[in-house]
Amino acid sequence: MKFYVIEPASLTEAVDILSQAKDIILMAGGTDLLVKVKQGRLKPGRVLSLRQIQGLERVEYVPGRGLFIGPMATHAQVAAHPEVICRFSALAEACSAVGSPQIRNVGTVAGNLANASPAADTAGALLALEAQLMLMGPQGSRRVALADFLLGPGKTCLGQGELIAQIFAPEPQLSTFSTYLKLGRRKAMEIAVCSVALASTSAGNGWSNVQLALGAVGPTTLLSKQAGNVLEGQVWSEQVSILAGKSAASECQPVDDQRASASYRRAMVEVMVKRAISRLEFLKG
Amino acid sequence: MESHVIGISPARKDAWGKVSGEALYVNDVKLPVCLEGKVLRSPYPHARIAGIDVGKAMKLPGVAAVITGQDLPAKRFGNSIADQPVLARRRVRFVGERVAAVAAVDADTAAEALELIKVEYEELPVLTDPVLAMESGAPLLHPKFSTYRNAPALDIPNVAGSASYGTGDVEAAFAQAELVFEHTFRTQVVHQGYLEPHACMVQSASGDSATIWSNNKSPFELRAELARLLGLPASGIEVIYPFIGGDFGGKGAVMDEPVCYYLALASGSPVRMTMSVREELLAANPRHAAIITLKSGLRKDGTLLARQARVVFDSGAYAGANSHPLVAGVRRVLGAYRIPHTRIDGFSVYTNSVPAGHCRAPGDPQVFFAVESHTDILAQAVCLDPVEFRRRNVLLEGHISPLGLEWSGINALQVLETAVMNSGWNQPKASRFAGRGMALTERNTGLGGSSALVTLQSDGSATVVSGATDPGTGSHTVLRQIAAHELGLPLEKVSFSGGNTGMAPFDNGSGSSRVTHVTGQAVRLAAQDAVSQGKDLAAAQLQVSTTEIIYQDGIFSSSAGKSLCLQEVLARSGRAGKVITGRGSYVADKAGSTCFSAQIAEVEVDPETGQVTVQRVITANDIGLAVNPETVKGQVEGTVVQGMGFALNEELPRPEGLPQVTSLADYKLATCLDAPTVQTFLVEGSSGPGPYGAKSIGEQGIAAVAPAIANAVYDAVGVRLFELPLTAEKIRHALQQREGAGG
């Protein structure tokens, strides 16, 4: 297949071009996009690549503020970033769980979010880390919570000509721990059967500010509010953990497909939530 | 054995080219002008074609030809039963069947043209269950079956092949047996998983001859079948075969070559065709699904007395991709055991599924999953350790093979004990949910025919010319090693040449675990012939009789102590004598021995998710003599990982004939992270038919893997599944059911 590639020099220029024509599709690493093009599911007239724009691959941690991820930062870069590993471990784990080394070397976190697959690995981790997205569009810039960005399978709140200019995860409070667990049928190159991301702050004996996200068990990666409430402010006894697992399992909305049945997915949510809980307990030490 | 080059593992000559990209594959070959061909495939598992309108597609700029079944001679092709049309005629029998084809200036235009072809289908009832398809009154998928070339005379509906074997009197034996057990096992369709998809290119300006580039691994068989189908003399067809990017049995059948030829004729231009991964998963020739029922009678002490087996292979819509419609695995239902009373009935049945074909040890992994799972159940029933049960029943030297063959050098017990001894079988397991399982299998060294040439060059080097392909197995290196040994030359001085059916002598093709044996013997004979021709020349030059000449390490010497090296002999022999071409031909059509494999798998089962992790596989293989031990181990490791994929995750389900898995995202081939540690022990010494006593390894390791894993899962968590693959979901379900039952 043939298409023209446009390589603007700045994000502003990119937004300008994107908002002028409807047949232009934005490309970051291309690992989702080019597969769709090759399968004939997308027939772009033109593709706008962000490749030539300087500095978009930046991953920066600013103490006291948080983590800033540029739209061209790859999974490999994020996964290897020391501050991400130690302060945003769910994200580092999620990025390491993506595909294979080749995919992690070109696929971006922004592309993963914009592609809006319910199984996207970084979406769960970033939901649990309460990430926000800086969007840039013809009407200017706006900031949205990731939870409001993801609308359905392949659907986001991005308007015509709008793009993700930056991903931001706020500095976690002291003693915050997070983890991302992915269940698949093989150890690499795998679309999650279900995934769980959990972030929480250890407070005294209990845990507060609980954020629990579930992947591949609903139309979007979703925050499990009910299960979060079960865990919030509690000492995570075995009983609480079981309750949280059951609550998450009842809250999720999995479907049957060739990868797993809905009932298996639901059961696995329960298992993975319990494992995420013990992992956080373990990290706390 | 004493040799400078046999039993060692030199680096393969092709390795560097494959890593650097220099190695040429079919799609690297470019002609100045070449069209791209693509086929339109049926979206229905079974339908009548009421009409095809190609008008719009023809008019698309860039389209050179559009053809349908109506444009082609009404002929069918197949490696045995010629049941496959080049393009469907009036009826489609599986989702993915070729209905029309287009040649265009590029792949995009060809794809666009396919979208413009209108086909009117009238859906027909779909047959998916081979057992139901065999029942009397079932609609016939091939009403004209009896008119197909090589079709056997059979009168069971939809059966493409069947066979029955037996010894003794099973009924009487069952009546006498203290214990009788019967189990039914099911296995799924899996793809061979080669990296390079089927690809071909055809040039045929006049139509009365054709040059065909193909990655078929049996180019001479391909040529013969194309000659029959296209009505050309074999001498008018030249098949050129560059490197082959993996095969595992899947590249021995005719694929797109005929349709590509007809597109070349219709367009008057060379045409290239490459299957996409989707097409590979949809319409190549994957492994047969099977339903296997085993009934065994035994004494309380564990002695096997009788076995009855019924094996039904799902052939899919066509059987023509197989050299025998009833794949050979059916003969393995007795395992490697002594069973006096037996009865085997095997069937291969047409359904509206993908046409099944050869896949590494056709039939064996299916049948041995059943046999070796069943064996463990029997062992447990008589309270014997699985190893002990096998020890009591295993074939020993002097026993007649289960099908009445006289095998020499039966070392099954030694192979079994080698695996057991190296596995810590009786030691405590690593954790609560760890399990160990074993399996013992048997498969003979491959048979067939091959001719080879060994040419001695005037500088003292040599070239092996053979028609054997090397689909990644290292066979060219092994063949060079054999020639180097016979010629007493360093391996670097022996090259390999082939690649073209017009120039290389006949070879049966790299399948059926035959190359080291069959082609190897042909090369060995050719090298010996070259040496004896050299002796004649040397004798004349040294003025002694040929019998006085001794040849060693490139030097001819007479008993009087005079000697000449190879270069000198050739240099002194005048123009005609400067070339020595040794010839060797070899045919083997009867298996006088077999190769045993024993494997022990160690797994860990996650009882909450049902996931199985295979941690270590200990494997012992009866190899006779390993010409190239690292290559042998490479084959073993490959079979373990491929067998594990079959055991745990790979499947191509088609409920109601509709394919569910059409991408590699969903076809769960194991990755390197999933691969277990493999410890390989080569058991040498029981001589095979190959050069220097070599047996085979290409397919021998694969069948033991799934049952070893299934038995290990049982050992770990007490769950016995009768249906592959052993997915996490199925295992968890079984665990839950057991809990629900209070067990």
Ligand SMILES: Cc1cc2nc3c(=O)[nH]c(=O)nc-3n(C[C@H](O)[C@H](O)[C@H](O)COP(=O)(O)OP(=O)(O)OC[C@H]3O[C@@H](n4cnc5c(N)ncnc54)[C@H](O)[C@@H]3O)c2cc1C
């Ligand atoms: C073999 C393979 C394995 C994979 N394994 C996994 C896996 O394990 N887990 C997983 O989650 N994913 C996986 N993926 C999917 C994919 O690699 C990831 O989603 C990746 O992060 C996408 O990033 P990209 O930069 O390649 O996106 P692209 O393909 O470039 O873009 C994806 C989509 O996002 C849009 N987009 C990109 N950047 C922006 C932006 N800044 N603003 C707005 N829209 C934007 C594009 O227009 C496009 O619609 C796999 C893909 C392949 C091919």
